[in-house]
Amino acid sequence: MNDITKLDNRLSIERSDPGRRAVRFNNLLKAKEALPAGLVRKSPPKLPELSELDVVRHYTGLSKINFSIDTHFYPLGSCTMKYNPKINEEAAALEGFANLHPLAHDKTSQGTLEMLYDLEKRLCALCAMDAFTLQPAAGAHSEFTGLLIAKAYFAKRGEDQRVDIICPDSAHGTNPATASMLGFNTINIKSGPDGRVDPADLKAHLGDKTAVLMLTVPNTLGIFESRIEEIAEMAHKAGALVYMDGANFNALIGIVKPGDLGVDIMHINAHKTFSTPHGGGGPGAGGIGVRRRLEEFLPVPRVILEDGIYRTDFRCPDSIGKVKAFFGNVGVLTRAYAYLLMHSKKELAQISENAILNANYMKSRLQNIYPAHSGDYCMHECVLTPPAALAAKGLKTLDIAKRLLDYGFHAPTIYFPLIVHEAIMIEPTETESRETMDSFIEAMLKINDEGAANPQLLKDAPHTMPVKRLDEVQAARQPNLRW
Amino acid sequence: MFIANTQKDREEMLRTIGVSSIKDLLKQVPEKFIYPDFSLPETSLDEQQTARRMKTLAAANTPHLSFIGAGAYERYIPAAVKSLISRGEYLTAYTPYQAEASQGILQTIYEYQSSVCALYAMDCANASMYDGASAFGEAVRAAVRITGKKKVLCQETLNPQYLTTLKTYFSNSSDYHFITIPARDGIMDADKLAALLGPDTACVAFQTPNFFGLMEDAPKISEMAHKAGALVVAAADPASLGLFIPPGDYGADFAVGEGQSLGLPLSYGGPYLGIFACKKEYVRQMPGRIAGMTKDKDGKRGFVLTLQAREQHIRRDKAASNICSNEALCALSATIYLALLGPEGLKELARANSAAAAFTAEKLSGVKGAKLKFKGQFFNEFVLEVKGDAAELREKVLIKEHIDIGLPLKDLYPALGPGALLVCATETKTEADILRLVKALGENI
Numbered sequence: 001m002n003d004i005t006k007l008d009n010r011l012s013i014e015r016s017d018p019g020r021r022a023v024r025f026n027n028l029l030k031a032k033e034a035l036p037a038g039l040v041r042k043s044p045p046k047l048p049e050l051s052e053l054d055v056v057r058h059y060t061g062l063s064k065i066n067f068s069i070d071t072h073f074y075p076l077g078s079c080t081m082k083y084n085p086k087i088n089e090e091a092a093a094l095e096g097f098a099n100l101h102p103l104a105h106d107k108t109s110q111g112t113l114e115m116l117y118d119l120e121k122r123l124c125a126l127c128a129m130d131a132f133t134l135q136p137a138a139g140a141h142s143e144f145t146g147l148l149i150a151k152a153y154f155a156k157r158g159e160d161q162r163v164d165i166i167c168p169d170s171a172h173g174t175n176p177a178t179a180s181m182l183g184f185n186t187i188n189i190k191s192g193p194d195g196r197v198d199p200a201d202l203k204a205h206l207g208d209k210t211a212v213l214m215l216t217v218p219n220t221l222g223i224f225e226s227r228i229e230e231i232a233e234m235a236h237k238a239g240a241l242v243y244m245d246g247a248n249f250n251a252l253i254g255i256v257k258p259g260d261l262g263v264d265i266m267h268i269n270a271h272k273t274f275s276t277p278h279g280g281g282g283p284g285a286g287g288i289g290v291r292r293r294l295e296e297f298l299p300v301p302r303v304i305l306e307d308g309i310y311r312t313d314f315r316c317p318d319s320i321g322k323v324k325a326f327f328g329n330v331g332v333l334t335r336a337y338a339y340l341l342m343h344s345k346k347e348l349a350q351i352s353e354n355a356i357l358n359a360n361y362m363k364s365r366l367q368n369i370y371p372a373h374s375g376d377y378c379m380h381e382c383v384l385t386p387p388a389a390l391a392a393k394g395l396k397t398l399d400i401a402k403r404l405l406d407y408g409f410h411a412p413t414i415y416f417p418l419i420v421h422e423a424i425m426i427e428p429t430e431t432e433s434r435e436t437m438d439s440f441i442e443a444m445l446k447i448n449d450e451g452a453a454n455p456q457l458l459k460d461a462p463h464t465m466p467v468k469r470l471d472e473v474q475a476a477r478q479p480n481l482r483w
Numbered sequence: 484m485f486i487a488n489t490q491k492d493r494e495e496m497l498r499t500i501g502v503s504s505i506k507d508l509l510k511q512v513p514e515k516f517i518y519p520d521f522s523l524p525e526t527s528l529d530e531q532q533t534a535r536r537m538k539t540l541a542a543a544n545t546p547h548l549s550f551i552g553a554g555a556y557e558r559y560i561p562a563a564v565k566s567l568i569s570r571g572e573y574l575t576a577y578t579p580y581q582a583e584a585s586q587g588i589l590q591t592i593y594e595y596q597s598s599v600c601a602l603y604a605m606d607c608a609n610a611s612m613y614d615g616a617s618a619f620g621e622a623v624r625a626a627v628r629i630t631g632k633k634k635v636l637c638q639e640t641l642n643p644q645y646l647t648t649l650k651t652y653f654s655n656s657s658d659y660h661f662i663t664i665p666a667r668d669g670i671m672d673a674d675k676l677a678a679l680l681g682p683d684t685a686c687v688a689f690q691t692p693n694f695f696g697l698m699e700d701a702p703k704i705s706e707m708a709h710k711a712g713a714l715v716v717a718a719a720d721p722a723s724l725g726l727f728i729p730p731g732d733y734g735a736d737f738a739v740g741e742g743q744s745l746g747l748p749l750s751y752g753g754p755y756l757g758i759f760a761c762k763k764e765y766v767r768q769m770p771g772r773i774a775g776m777t778k779d780k781d782g783k784r785g786f787v788l789t790l791q792a793r794e795q796h797i798r799r800d801k802a803a804s805n806i807c808s809n810e811a812l813c814a815l816s817a818t819i820y821l822a823l824l825g826p827e828g829l830k831e832l833a834r835a836n837s838a839a840a841a842f843t844a845e846k847l848s849g850v851k852g853a854k855l856k857f858k859g860q861f862f863n864e865f866v867l868e869v870k871g872d873a874a875e876l877r878e879k880v881l882i883k884e885h886i887d888i889g890l891p892l893k894d895l896y897p898a899l900g901p902g903a904l905l906v907c908a909t910e911t912k913t914e915a916d917i918l919r920l921v922k923a924l925g926e927n928i
Contacts, residue, residue, distance in 0.1 A: 009586075009590070009783075009784055011590070011593070011594060011597075012594050012818075012822050013594075013597065020825070021825060021827060021828065022561075022563070022822075022823040022824070022825065022828070023561050023823045023824050023828050024828065024831065025559075025828070025831040025832055025834075025835040025910050027835060027839075027910065027913060028831075028834060028835055028838050029835075029838045029839050029841075029842040029914055029917075030838070030842065031838050031841030031842040031844075031845055032841065032845070033837065033838065033841060035726065035727075035860065036698075036860055038700070038702060038728070039698050039700070039701070039702075039727055039728050039860065040726065040727065040728060041724065041725070041726060041727055041728055041729060041732075042728070042732065044826035044827075044829075044830065045598075045601040045602045045604070045724070045725075045729070045826055045829065046601040046826075047598060047601055047602070047821050047822070047824070047825050047826050047829065048822050048825060049825045049826065049827070050822055050823075050825065052563055052823065055563060055567075055819060055822045055823050056563055056566075056567065058822070059567045059591070059815075059819055059822075060567065060570070062586075062587035062588075062590055062591055063567075063570045063572035063573050063587050064572065064587065065586045065587045066572050066573070066576055066584070066585055066586065066587030066588050067576060067581070067584040067585060068571055068572045068573070068574070068575040068576040069571070069575035069576075070571030070572065070574070070575045071571065071572060072584075074577065076577055076580070079577055081577060082485070083485050084574070084575050085484075085485060087530050087533055087534060089569065089574070090534065090537075091533070091534070091537035091541075092750070093565075094537060094538060094541035095541065096538075096540070096541030096542050096543070096544040096545075097537075097540075097541045097544065097750065097751070098748040098749065098750055099557070099748065099749055100544045100749055100750065100751045101549055101551045101555060101557070101749045101751070101887075102555050102749065102751050102752030102753075103551050103553055103554075103555070103890055104544075104549065104551065104751075104887065105877070105878075105881055105887060107881065108544065108545045108547065108881070108887065109544055109751065110543045110544065110545075111539075111540040111541055111542065111543030111544040112540070112544055112751050114540060114543065115540050122523060125521055125522045125523050126521065126523065128519075137613035137614065137617070137753060137754070137808075137810075138613065138806075138807065138808035138809075139807060139808060140795070140805040140806055140807045140808065141613060141617075141806075141808075143805065144805060148651060148654055151654060172796075172807075173794075173795040173796040173797070173798075173799045173802070173807075174795050174796075174805050174807050176795075176799040176800035177795035177798070177799055177800060177802040177804070177805035178805040179800060180655075180800040180801070180802075181652075181655060181804065181805050182654055182655050183654070183655030183656050186799075186800045223511065224509075224511040224512050226511045226512070226513065228513075229513065229516075254521065255509075255517055255518055256512060256516050256517060256519075257516075257519055257521070260516050260519060261516060269808075271808065275485070277574045277575045277812075278575065278576065278577045278578070278808075279573070279574055279576070279810075279811050279812030279813075279815075280573055280576045280577070280578070280579065280585075280588040280591075280592075280811040280812055280815065281577065281578035281579070281588070281610065281772065281808065281809050281811035282611070282754070282808040282809040282810045282811045282812065282813075283613075283753070283754030283808070283809075283810045283811075283812060283813055284808040285753075285754075320651060320654075321647045321648075321650060321651050322616070322644065322647040322648045322651060323617070323648060323651055324613050324614050324616050324617050324648055324753070325554055325555075325614050325615060325616035325617075325642070325644035325645065325648060325741075325752065325755075326554075326555065326614075326644060326751070326752025326753065327751055327752040327753065328752065328753055329752075329753035329754040330750050330751040330752055330753055331748065331750035331751075331753060331754050332753070332754055334537075334750075337537075338533055338537055341527065341528045341532075341533045341536060341537075342484045342527050342528055342529070342530070342533050343484060343527050344523070344524055344525055344526050344527040345521050345523045345524065345525060346525075347484060347527055348521075348523065349518070350486060351486070353505045354486050354488055354493075356505065356508050356509070357488070357493060357496055357497070357500075357505055357508065358488075358496075360500050360508050361496040361499060361500060364499055364500045364501065365499065376511055377500075377502075377507075377508045377509075377510065377511065379511075401581065402581075402583065405581060405583055405584045410577075410581060410584060411580075411581050411584075413580075416796070430485075430486050430488075431485050431486060431487060432487060433487035433488065433492070434487075434488060434492045434495070434496060436487075460780075462583050462584070465583040465584060465586075466583070466586050466785075467582075467583055467586060467779040467783055467784075467785035468583070468779040468780045468781050468783070469583065469779060469780050470582050470583065470777050470778070470779050470785045470786075470787050471777045471778050471779070471780070472582075472777065472787050472789065474777050474778065475775040475776070475777035475787045475789040476775075476789050476790055476791075476792075479607075479766065479773075479775050479789060479790060480775055480776040480777070481593070481596055481607050481608075481766070481773060481774070481775050481776075481789075482593070482596050482597040482600045482601075482606075482607065482608070483593075483594075483597040483601075
């Protein structure tokens, strides 16, 4: 991200030169055409007019002012920014996969259907679930699907009075947002001093109005709910279901099966645990695993194997229906499948083992300066806080994060979970090497020294990015959202 | 695989932490849950074997010459699109939470929003939704939220995938009424619409071209809806907008679309791109991420995610939507596609589609036992009525001729009869392709 002075930050439309062209379509077939005047577009859309080289240079240039896993360490807690293997891309781009129409006849879709079928089976085995759907496009979309399944389950049992979703206050924002999209009430329970659910507090909130207990395991503090079995049992006794937000499944893969913990519904994120790229914010792919008694509610179509032929099955009268058109983000799932093929049972366990090792290594080397929220060993991520000496000088987590950019590191997740004041949430993932982590640690320690000596240096950071700190207030007050 | 640590690294790191094994780090997990047996393969494939396995699976898909559309369209994807979106700098970035280190992505989102606004003639657009169907569901949700009314009028010829998705997006309450506006001659019956509109109507939600490929009289529908005080949610195929009137020109309050049409691969249904745009007065009701232009402390132009007070990570249970991950890379792909086409290319694309479909329809209506079902103006697909059962004909031609002739409609619209077939031809179809279809139908009906 050097060469700031040479940065050409024109918009594509500002490079436009009327009359320039790139792609053409010459194959105009001759047919009678008489468009009704009232339905014809009157003026052309304001789109850039560029040559192919203009377009290539513009978007190549923009790609260079961007951090990514391929270029930078990206320890964004809760997001699992692990390496995205290149073979995944090659697999998804194979013509047989990429050109398959979603309504193609089952007979001509056997390869994709077999892959989806096997992927579902492997996920069931990993999670100790009885059935999976891969229709949801993302994590939040999976939560939506999962809670919809719970809703359908209770409706069928005549328990419509179950309108409460219990989540800990450390939950991702998507949990309460999903609950309210589906008309549930969110009941927040307070985390105990160790960051875990307090069974006594949970008990006080459980009742015949509770539909679902939504837990993230390990939770957003990177801590395992040690009393999960007891907690799940309490929920089940109250007639509720237990949902596991699988955002942090990278800590458990191959070493713990969520179904064994008493989880009834869980989601996975292909773009976290299963190495598919995040693409600047998406596309991801989700998936919902359920225990047998919830299977009938899964979205349609299901993929089934009948007489040696894979088929899409719509014969599911109690299904919740669809959460998106067609099947799901199959192109993303193809990448996740390739990743799974490359891992044996033992190698899957090595993913979480190394993710946990790396996070604890970070934590142990940083916590003397950056106090950790929890004294326990962490799972795949840890939550730290700014040094008291820096806080005393008025420095915030944001200042530390911005200064990290100058050292060539993407900042960790900051100010989340909400229950930790000035949180710095670090998730190194298993694919990072010790020397990368060492240089990150050195940068963090150096920033502490810099902050003590010259707080302004941090307050003004970043210094080496294409832009300095940006005015977010102006962006929100006078929104400029388009050319 | 893909783990950097060596055994030596691991030992040294464990020593630094002060434990002797990784298992020591797992003390918080009850012993009985750790390392259960997994019924998963004992062995893994190396990269070469994986590549071979994936190739074998891909080859087991045998998409023939296909005339299926119905919401997902075969497109030619320019090489520059594929090359640019494969760049790791885009592909492996996350949501641009650290704006200064993500100016590239943020600017492309701004350019995407601008391109969508230009194409749909709308005031604002978000950074993307999952797909057309979920964008449609979210737009109707927003219309209901704004008006506080519970009656939603939907066209009969809405893509059934959209309708089923829409219903799940309204599972929060059973108070909503979804009323179908019947069709006449394949398009919305204006008299029926007039009779159904009332002061309790939240919105009229429709797509054009509709599921049968026909252009709705969108300006008229919109005028009628607004007169009755209802909002208008219009879904439009972006590829049609080089030729046909954009939603903003007839006053749509929300405009959505399936962005797969803008040069994304079919990939058996995803990842696609939910296009979402609205009038500026509704910007704070828009779900999802939005990028905005601002200045840095030196006054230099820069981009940030903005208006985040609508979103789940800030507002939690009061958020406009739960959406977090979106389809950013697909949005980037569409932005590059539009930049390559420009206004002229877009018009050519629309004309190439409309001409291919018109040519197909003309030739097919000359086939004995086949005729066009509706008379209206269509874009790139149309309903053909064949003698006998269209599903049986599809099977027969698929096996004999390796051509997928289109989507039989009898399960979705029984009233159309067993012979209704939705046939699509986009710019990817040549005269020779179409003549193969014509010949196959001529010999097999």
